[in-house]
Amino acid sequence: MANSQAQRKTVRLKLPVRKGDLDGLEIGTVVYLDGVIYTGREGVYKKVLEEGAELPEGLAELSNVNFHCSPAAAVEPDGSYSVGGVTATASFRFSKWMAEWLRISNAKIIIGKGGMSVEDYRDMLVPAGAIYLTTVGYGTGALLGRGIKAVKAAHWLEELGNAQAMWIFEVENFGPFLVESDLEGNSLFEQQGRLINANLEKLYDGLKAPALSRYGETDDRKDELI
Amino acid sequence: MIDYQTIENAARKIMANAAIDIPPDYRQGIEDMAKWEEGDLSCFVLQTMMDNWNAASEDRRPMCADTGLPRYYVKVGNEARLTDGFTGLERALRSATALATHDIPLRPNRVHPLWRTDHNNNVGINAPEIDWSFEPDVDWIDITTVHKGGLFGTDYRMLFPGDGIDGIKRFFLDTLVAFGKRGLACQPAIIGIGLGGSKDITMVLGKQAACLRTVGDRNPDPKIAELELELKRMGNSIGMGAMGFVGNAMVADCHIEVGYTHTGGMPMSVHAFCLSSRRATVRIHADGKCEYRHDPEWFTPYMRRETVEWPTARHNEKQSV
Numbered sequence: 001m002a003n004s005q006a007q008r009k010t011v012r013l014k015l016p017v018r019k020g021d022l023d024g025l026e027i028g029t030v031v032y033l034d035g036v037i038y039t040g041r042e043g044v045y046k047k048v049l050e051e052g053a054e055l056p057e058g059l060a061e062l063s064n065v066n067f068h069c070s071p072a073a074a075v076e077p078d079g080s081y082s083v084g085g086v087t088a089t090a091s092f093r094f095s096k097w098m099a100e101w102l103r104i105s106n107a108k109i110i111i112g113k114g115g116m117s118v119e120d121y122r123d124m125l126v127p128a129g130a131i132y133l134t135t136v137g138y139g140t141g142a143l144l145g146r147g148i149k150a151v152k153a154a155h156w157l158e159e160l161g162n163a164q165a166m167w168i169f170e171v172e173n174f175g176p177f178l179v180e181s182d183l184e185g186n187s188l189f190e191q192q193g194r195l196i197n198a199n200l201e202k203l204y205d206g207l208k209a210p211a212l213s214r215y216g217e218t219d220d221r222k223d224e225l226i
Numbered sequence: 227m228i229d230y231q232t233i234e235n236a237a238r239k240i241m242a243n244a245a246i247d248i249p250p251d252y253r254q255g256i257e258d259m260a261k262w263e264e265g266d267l268s269c270f271v272l273q274t275m276m277d278n279w280n281a282a283s284e285d286r287r288p289m290c291a292d293t294g295l296p297r298y299y300v301k302v303g304n305e306a307r308l309t310d311g312f313t314g315l316e317r318a319l320r321s322a323t324a325l326a327t328h329d330i331p332l333r334p335n336r337v338h339p340l341w342r343t344d345h346n347n348n349v350g351i352n353a354p355e356i357d358w359s360f361e362p363d364v365d366w367i368d369i370t371t372v373h374k375g376g377l378f379g380t381d382y383r384m385l386f387p388g389d390g391i392d393g394i395k396r397f398f399l400d401t402l403v404a405f406g407k408r409g410l411a412c413q414p415a416i417i418g419i420g421l422g423g424s425k426d427i428t429m430v431l432g433k434q435a436a437c438l439r440t441v442g443d444r445n446p447d448p449k450i451a452e453l454e455l456e457l458k459r460m461g462n463s464i465g466m467g468a469m470g471f472v473g474n475a476m477v478a479d480c481h482i483e484v485g486y487t488h489t490g491g492m493p494m495s496v497h498a499f500c501l502s503s504r505r506a507t508v509r510i511h512a513d514g515k516c517e518y519r520h521d522p523e524w525f526t527p528y529m530r531r532e533t534v535e536w537p538t539a540r541h542n543e544k545q546s547v
Contacts, residue, residue: 008270028267043342072291074331084331085282087291090377090410114408136274137469138412139290139502142282143274161344162334176274178267189408192267192471199465200403207396210389221403 012173016064017108022131025179027188031133032175036063036152036168037111039070041089043164045097047156048104056155056166060106063168068094068112070163072141073151081154083169085145088113088135092226095120102128111177113138114189117226121185133177134188140176147174197222228367228510229309230318236508236516237322238329240371241296243506245288245330248279249520252416252503255441255478259414265473272414272468272475275501290502293332294375296323296348297355299438299524303364304538306512316356319369323348332373357430361528362538365512370522372437372505379411379498382429387492391453394421394494395460401496402461402476409469412500414478416441417461420495423485432495435481437505438524445482446530454480468501478503483525486532 008030013021015035025031038059047053068091072084091112094101098116101107102124110116110125111133125132135144148169155166180188200221209219218225253276260272282289298319308315324347327334334346336353348354361368381401385393398419405411418436420428444451458480467473487493509517528536 007266030270069291070333072288072293072331072333074328082331084287085289085291087333089292114410134469136271137278137501138409139292139500140274140278141291141502142285142287142289143278145287145291146281146285161337161342162346163337163344164342188267189470193407195472196464196466196470203399203460203464204396207392207399210383210393210396211386212384214383221400224407225404226408 016062022108022129022183025131025182027179027182027186027191029179030175031177031179032173033065033177034172034174035065036170037065037067037174038063038169039068039086039165039167040066040101041068041070041094041164043160044156044166045094045101047160049097049100055105056153056168064105064107065109065111066101066105066107068110071167072145073162073167075157081151083145083148083151085141086148087139087141087144090114091116091132099124102130109133111135114226115180115187117224118185118187118190121181121187125181126183126185129183131179131183132181134180136176136178143176144174147171193224227307227309228512228514230314232510232514232516233308233315233318233369234322236510237298237319237369237371238326239516239518240369240506240508241322241326241332242330243518244371244373244504245293245332246282246286247506248282248289249440249503249505251440251442251520252478253279256414256501259475259478263467263473263475265467265471267471268467268469268473268475271471275468288330288332289504291333292375293335293348294373294504295335295353295355296332296371296373299357299359299370299372299434299522301359301361301368301524303366304360304362305365306367307365308367315367319354319356320349323354357434359524359529361526362536366509368507368509368523370438370505370507370524374437374504375412375500379405379415379500380496382425382493382495384425385492385494386490389492393492395457397494398457398496399460399464402464403466405498406464406466406476407470409471411498412502413498414468414475415498415500416478416503417457417480418497418499419457419480419482420497421482421484422487422493424487425493427485428493428495431483431485432497434524435483436497436499438522439481440521441479443479443481450482450484454482
């Protein structure tokens, strides 16, 4: 068995992150968060960026961490919330909203599943001074749930439903996450993918292509499909 | 007679069991993989997932907040009798889904595909799905719930007999490589393969193979069993591990199910059950007694029968009269 946890550099970040906090943070580093984060995905992006809804007042001062996820949460009859856990959703789908979102929200950390393309980092996150943290696994819902200490607010809950609402969570020792893209836009997934790609040709050696092809198909397994 | 309330209560309990407790066969599979995984990052992921399962069981909270598409597989004994009939059973499962969504709580994932309407209870048009099967000579019903993510890790392709085993291997690798990058398939996973049947059944068989068979289980056809093991080895030699990081841990196990198909075709589907492989089963006996377990025991010899007749006890009685 490889050495898993012992070797990994681990840091805790206090939120909201200030200028300089993210400097020198390297890809592959394990990160835990303390402070306030908010969820935001297609429902919120459409609401704010396409329909022109105002951001909740004071959001930028409260938190600059946007988590692509939704919680396993329920609203109790007395209006309080019970939260079991949170699990990320794949971020590449939100690329079309990201530049504008970073501009108006002033987010400095994006958390999600699977990262985004290196072009997205170069064109959007790096100019905004933002990094990307990926969740681990990806289903660490229970560990992340333990880190949620309180629900500060749930915006657009009625209209967008539990899964798409913007939840604002107070978190403590919230993680683990891995630094996927740093301030320069270096990507852990891209680096790992390159190493794996080197083996792929050999893997397909001798396996002939099927009789019927498919439209739009790439035959280069080194390509990503996102 | 099995009554409505017994079914609803049992279904609520398996919803919680599935959401919170990782099945022991899958845990063992991942523990074994972690022993030989050589990639540091991939190993870190496996270790973290095991911590997550422990946290879920200790806190009684869902292991993964993506509820996926919670659904049911029901096997009805031919001699089972239900006070409210089959629509009553469906009603009990819909009710249990809504109650469990609030009580556990689960993420209300189910929305209308166009209007994105969310009832906040995982119930809606054609949801939750209920698959039915039958079993001769018994008077119990088995209900299995599966919570499986629904976006990545699955593909379908019409292959032809001339494509042969090579075609199967190639499409298997294609699916693992495509969805394994960045770990979109949440691997290492139980990979289910559907071969044959009509196109829709190809998908159904592969899905059931992934979700309703346990790690270590082999197809009763020795040649298919051999192919399962060969594909498993192949998947674990891609050089890719958890989250698409360098490593080997891709396939916790590989299960193949077949159906007689069109003479000119060999349709194939591939499905990846995830690092939070959530399934739980209850057997409700005629007297209302409930037994809970993690092995759905879905593919019985009766399910895989290939003859016209099936020698049930009742059938045999008739023959001897």
